[in-house]
Amino acid sequence: MAQRPPQSEPAQAEEHDAKQHRQSAPFKSGDDNLLPPPPVSRQNGLTPNNSHRACLSDTPATTAPNSPKMPPRRQDSGLSSSSTRSRPTTLDIPGLTKSKVSPDGRIAQRDVGSKLVIVMVGLPARGKSYITKKMARYLNWLQHDTRIFNVGEKRRVATNPSARPTPSVQSGEPNFPNFDQLRQITPASLSHVLSQKGPWDSPSTTAKVLVNGELPSDQVSNGDLPPPALDVPGPADADPGPRTYMVDGHYATFVPSDNSPPTYGDEVTHDHMDHTASFFDPDNTEASELREQLAMETLDELLDFLLYQNGSVGIFDATNSTLKRRKNIMNKIRQRAGPELGALFLESQCIDENLLESNMRLKLSGPDYKEQDPVAALADFKKRVALYEKAYVPLGEYEENNNMPYVQMIDVGRKVVSHQIRGFLSAQAVYYLLNFNLSPRQIWITRHGESNDNLSGKIGGDSDLSPTGLAYASALTRFIQSERKAWDIRQQDRAASTHFPPQPGDTTPPNPEYIAHGDANGGHASKNFCVWTSMLKRSIQTAQYFDEDDFDIKQMRMLDELNAGAMEGLTYDEIKTKHPTEYEIRRKDKLHYRYPGAGGESYLDIINRLRAVIVEVERTTDHVLLVGHRSVARVLLAYFKGLKREDVADLDVPLGTLYMLEPKPYGVDFKAYRYNSRIDWFDHVPEYRLRRATLFTDV
Secondary structure (H helix, E strand, C coil), rough: CCCCCCHHHHHHHHHHHHHHHHHHHCCCCCCCCCCCCCCCCCCCCCCCCCCCCCCCCCCCCCCCCCCCCCCCCCCCCCCCCCCCCCCCCCCCCCCCCCCCCCCCCCCCCCCHCCCEEEEEEECCCCCCCHHHHHHHHHHHHHCCCCEEEEEHHHHHHHCCCCHCCCCCCCCCCCCCCCCCHCCCHHHHHHHHCCCCCCHHHHCCCCCCCHHHHCCCCCCCCCCCCCCEEEEECCCCCCCCCCCCEEEECCCEECCCCCCCEEEEEECCCCCCCCHHHHHHHHHHHHHHHHHHHHHHHHHHHHHHHHHHCCCEEEEEEECCCCCCHHHHHHHHHHHHHHHCEEEEEEECCCCCHHHHHHHHHHHHHHHCCCCCCHHHHHHHHHHHHHHHHHHHHCCCCCHHHCCCCCEEEEECCCCCCCCCCHHHHHHHHHHHHHHCCCCCCEEEEEEECHHHHHHHEEECCCCCCCCCHHHHHHHHHHHHHHHHHHHHHHHHHHHHHHCCCCCCCCCCCCCHHHHHHCCCCCCCCCEEEEECCCCCCHHHHCCCCCCCCCCCCEEHHCCCCCCCCHHCEEHHHHHHHCCCCHHHHHHHCCCCCCCCCCCCCCHHHHHCCCCCHHHHHHHHCCCCEEEECCHHHHHHHHHHCCCHHHHHCCCCCCCCCEEEEEEEEEEEEEEEEEECCCCCCCCCCCCCCCCEEECCCCC
């Protein structure tokens, strides 16, 4: 290949200038770049890649290794004229797909069109946060990096001084910048001050609330850039007196006439902005502007996550109940990410009065009304909802006329309406939404009883239970029967103690799903109970004592143990001796490691074949007991408990342990029981915590 001739210095300078221009030019859909240029952060002028500001989120930070950050490439059509086109977007499934830009199957950073923004829509108490948390848990479990961005959490911090970091100027670890450098600050020295380490570098830093919800009249103009972290008087400022300015969420008094350092005074700006209904009145201009500012800042953080932090799905959790807000959201998405990034609007509506009342009662124990009188709190919350309804515009005509994908969920899954669902992740999200419910129930998970292969230390295989394993199977049947009856009694007592309207001190919400399912005589009918096993003998034998007249028993191949391929039937000592290289590779990365040989599997394979089981567990309104194996129990517990990736393959799930999970509106109640062979029964283990195994001798 012929080498490019050397350029003259003027030509090199011209090429350099052209390159700089391309890098700084605004994003257009036809440009070579698939991503917009990194925005200037609100703090220190840093781009999102090197800023330490952390957003408020219900989801843990990403822990999986990132896909390579390959630069955008020109996509030639093969014709004589070179032109650019959008990259094709197809499914990316960790463990099942791979490509040059995504060797691990995760969505590459440059494939913006494969990523997704889910925008929640709906009035308060419609179950939006319940839906977002379950959705994030499911997508993260499938290894699609998903994070929730909740505007309400940011709003509570912004309007509540007690939630902000407390100044400690006199302490040895000050929370604020070096005051000596702030004594004679000028616009020219602003960049130097912002380069110093300060509270903006802390992950706990959140919203920047301006004085009285407005920009100071003397703020330095910065064009279209967001407001700086510190508002200072410009050169033409004629006011020599003290002024109060915001330093990343905290207020400082600036005294330009002397050398005194800024003093941190009382946080008077938003102290009066409590969370009563008046704060949400559309006629409250100051509060409305503040809420809009916080919403757009939260959306910026979401887009940073998708564009620069290897995120796959960002969930924007807010009411977003007005058409104006939703237009602003789409405008910002298109301005920052171009036309390729997918956006799915997800609206939750509640028509059932019992369900709506239940949701409202749950708000009484939330952060806005905690420890308040329930009667007064419920009245205030209903007033808040009424104020939102004044400007509420449901999804529908506008979105359809503008070809915008959306989903409407009525009564949290009773009815689902979808419009123009496009993209793999959108389809996965909608499929999941079709299959979960609010029904109270218990989910039990356990490994099979001890097998003969367990005694010899062999992995895999299809051996029978040992005598100890048979004793476990018998005790398991009797214990589950006992717990089933006890659960029914607790639900009946709870239903009897529910009051309409609520009484002082009453925080127990009604359960419409439980109340609706009665028997022919007006009493409560006992729930069905499913028992699912794998197709391996040791799992089937563990469930052999259940009466099929009282329990629905089914065998599922999806619950089979991880297939060790060529290593089936070996002990770990034998694997270490005969296959030392494979042993070491697996030790370093058990999640992604796939056993060699016919049928060999990885933990990612287990996740993908358990997807149908998880969806079925979410869909059913009945109790269910899953009798599986070590790898299966690990993956199931990782889903229900929302565990990090690095913990899944090393979770300690010993034989003889029984786990109980009971879905709740804001999480999952979790208990563990351990088989006691001395009394042939199960002991409850109080405050049990899942932990990683200490030995590398497990599948």
